[in-house]
Amino acid sequence: MVSQAVQLKKIKNIPNIRNYADIFFYIRNHTIDWSYLNYLKELTTFSDEVISDWLNISVKTLRAYRKPETTFKDNLKEHIVLILSLYEHGTSVFEHKENFDQWLNTKNVFFDGNEPKNYLDTIMGIKFIDDRLTAIEYGDNV
Template sequence: MRRVASAESLILRDVPGHINDSEILSFLYTKDINWQYVNAIKTLTDFNDDIISDWLNISVKTFREYKKPQNTFKENVKEQVLLLLSLIKHGIGVFGSVKEFDQWLNRKNFYFDNKSPNSYLNTVTGVKFVDDRLTAMEYGDNV
């Protein structure tokens, strides 16, 4: 497993471990979701700027701008960043490593209409659906 830098470890430690609307809303209104959170997604996963910008529904250029400390985000981008980090935390917990979770996200899957789970991560509902599948796996479903 790749060693996670301290800033990313702290961010991941603080985000909710499961997607729960009240926890997510509380986090959004009490924390400053900033460039460090976006950078944590990039550092924690093996996904490139193109894929992550697609998840956030922004251009690659805008994504790269978001990685700069002086930029502020729209509320919907903050929410998507937080949901993705929560999903990553949950996925690491289920699979035991970032690498295994990344591989699962990239594999076509029957439960995802024979698409890869990462193709669902560009909407709030899609992130929640992937998170629900992770929870199902925790309880013995063959996902």
């Protein structure tokens, strides 16, 4: 059994979202399990309903997956790791996770007047949000 401290260190070492090869091998070489979902819940201020929408699963399934001994399909593992990696980038850009959550929850012209959080339900949406974060880093303040 891996200690909680060791597991948290692995989670915090998720590769940069823009490095697809590292993300791919991270997912292949790590056990993406309930602890990742619990960390995601700790990381964000969003509700289980919102997080389950991002992951395209029901709230009941999300809550069941947060218990030890659950296994995930590969596409869910990928989705979880990419959202966590995006959170690392967003927290870096906005300096605090609360500020990043606020940006995700604010209507934005680059997202057709929608909140960026509504784009987290697809891999391409996650990548698009990451591209916007990079633009903000380089001076595009929207």
